[in-house]
Amino acid sequence: MKALSQQNxxxxxxxxxxxxxxxxxxxxxxxxKLDFKGDFWALPSGFIFQDEGIDQAARRxxxxxxxxxxxxxxxxxxxxxxxxTNIKFFERMIALNEEKLGEKRFDRxxxxxxxxxxxxxxxxxxxxxxxxxxxxxxxxxxxxxxxIKDLPEMIMDxxxxxxxxxxxxxxxxxxxxxxxxxxxxTFTMKELQQLYEIVYQRPxxxxxxxxxxxxxxxxxxLEKKYTGAANxxxxxxxxxxxxx
Amino acid sequence: MKALSQQNxxxxxxxxxxxxxxxxxxxxxxxxKLDFKGDFWALPSGFIFQDEGIDQAARRxxxxxxxxxxxxxxxxxxxxxxxxTNIKFFERMIALNEEKLGEKRFDRxxxxxxxxxxxxxxxxxxxxxxxxxxxxxxxxxxxxxxxIKDLPEMIMDxxxxxxxxxxxxxxxxxxxxxxxxxxxxTFTMKELQQLYEIVYQRPxxxxxxxxxxxxxxxxxxLEKKYTGAANxxxxxxxxxxxxx
Numbered sequence: 001m002k003a004l005s006q007q008n009x010x011x012x013x014x015x016x017x018x019x020x021x022x023x024x025x026x027x028x029x030x031x032x033k034l035d036f037k038g039d040f041w042a043l044p045s046g047f048i049f050q051d052e053g054i055d056q057a058a059r060r061x062x063x064x065x066x067x068x069x070x071x072x073x074x075x076x077x078x079x080x081x082x083x084x085t086n087i088k089f090f091e092r093m094i095a096l097n098e099e100k101l102g103e104k105r106f107d108r109x110x111x112x113x114x115x116x117x118x119x120x121x122x123x124x125x126x127x128x129x130x131x132x133x134x135x136x137x138x139x140x141x142x143x144x145x146x147x148i149k150d151l152p153e154m155i156m157d158x159x160x161x162x163x164x165x166x167x168x169x170x171x172x173x174x175x176x177x178x179x180x181x182x183x184x185x186t187f188t189m190k191e192l193q194q195l196y197e198i199v200y201q202r203p204x205x206x207x208x209x210x211x212x213x214x215x216x217x218x219x220x221x222l223e224k225k226y227t228g229a230a231n232x233x234x235x236x237x238x239x240x241x242x243x244x
Numbered sequence: 245m246k247a248l249s250q251q252n253x254x255x256x257x258x259x260x261x262x263x264x265x266x267x268x269x270x271x272x273x274x275x276x277k278l279d280f281k282g283d284f285w286a287l288p289s290g291f292i293f294q295d296e297g298i299d300q301a302a303r304r305x306x307x308x309x310x311x312x313x314x315x316x317x318x319x320x321x322x323x324x325x326x327x328x329t330n331i332k333f334f335e336r337m338i339a340l341n342e343e344k345l346g347e348k349r350f351d352r353x354x355x356x357x358x359x360x361x362x363x364x365x366x367x368x369x370x371x372x373x374x375x376x377x378x379x380x381x382x383x384x385x386x387x388x389x390x391x392i393k394d395l396p397e398m399i400m401d402x403x404x405x406x407x408x409x410x411x412x413x414x415x416x417x418x419x420x421x422x423x424x425x426x427x428x429x430t431f432t433m434k435e436l437q438q439l440y441e442i443v444y445q446r447p448x449x450x451x452x453x454x455x456x457x458x459x460x461x462x463x464x465x466l467e468k469k470y471t472g473a474a475n476x477x478x479x480x481x482x483x484x485x486x487x488x
Binding site for chain 1: 254255256257292294295296297298299300319321322324325326361363365415
């Protein structure tokens with residue numbers, strides 16, 4: 001792997017991805033733990049090649065950690081405060097990891113590169129969690145889905161980024177029908193209602209909710225879901241058109 | 245003025261401002277015409293100093309052209325396609341203006357600087373148009389308010405930027421009560437309704453509209469507006485709290 005500082009990236013501009021999935025009635029975010037002593041978690045991030053559009057770069061970064069490309073991915077905000085990069089933090093991280101760094105990764109030039117001031121474009125992705133097999137990249141010790149309420153403390157302003165991505169999700173979730181991106185191919189009305197309730201953190205009365213969704217005319221009704229109790233089996237639905 | 249290329253800016257990152265005002269039942273945008281032969285219009289733009297936050301930079305750029313700072317200003321989107329900067333366009337612009345450039349502004353280094361690939365953070369501002377006296381800066385021949393439907397053709401993707409800013413305005417205008425930013429201190433209900441109709445390009449039935457707005461409980465009712473026909477004079481309103 002070519003050293004970061006030697007690659008043909010745009011300087012001082014990074015991309016951070018908040019990758020949302022939904023599982024077991026929890027909204028989750030995919031977070032790598034860095035392969036450094038000291039317990040450092042950081043959102044999937046990367047840089048932009050000189051000949052690459054920013055949306056392309058975000059998709060490449062998403063694919064690196066998830067193996068998938070063809071999903072909802074959108075920028076939500078730029079993070080560009082003057083004091084975003086805390087050099088003391090990086091110095092501590094490097095000090096804790098001198099041995100490891102010596103053997104494989106960071107020289108002085110590299111350190112100077114990553115501790116520059118970076119302005120970051122935040123993207124959020126919505127994925128069907130069952131389609132994703134999280135992938136470690138070279139700098140990761142591990143990578144896991146964390147429920148929003150159990151997120152580890154992340155480096156820099158990454159926790160704030162997740163909050164801000166969640167705001168963008170809430171603003172667009174209903175009127176742009178983003179919800180289908182977080183669900184499997186087929187789902188029951190109750191499952192959709194639960195997802196709404198998790199995202200908005202409030203109840204949605206069942207009858208109104210069902211009517212509102214069916215009136216959109218975007219769902220196709222399939223067979224009943226086999227539950228063992230045939231007379232109470234709920235219908236399964238499928239989103240009519242995947243417009244990613 | 246120090247040459248652009250010698251200043252301590254973040255490389256390849258710019259800010260473009262879409263400054264909206266409202267006047268004579270028209271939504272308008274403040275657009276400078278560049279002081280070059282060939283009729284070039286461009287949104288108010290600028291760069292980010294190394295020690296400056298991006299929001300601060302946007303406010304500085306806004307103030308340069310308007311003289312005011314304390315107004316609604318928010319980022320709406322980043323424009324970062326790989327082919328954003330059309331070097332042929334800049335070459336033509338320079339060729340047309342060799343004489344002028346020779347005498348005052350661009351050397352080769354400067355040309356290389358402005359024709360780099362730039363990723364631009366789009367900001368939109370909402371101003372009370374009566375409070376603004378548009379200001380030319382060194383590179384401007386003139387600066388004027390243009391109705392959205394009469395915008396001149398602008399350089400690069402600036403026309404697309406205005407469209408995208410307008411989308412952001414429409415998304416936030418109603419639920420975040422952005423409208424008060426575009427109105428003078430006091431206004432009639434009819435004037436507010438007209439502004440809504442201009443922004444959303446559709447009628448708002450008078451009674452419903454008035455009820456909806458009054459139910460928000462954000463307006464203070466003042467004396468009647470003197471129109472000469474006292475019995476039909478409409479009330480003036482004022483926004484209760486300026487939360488910029």
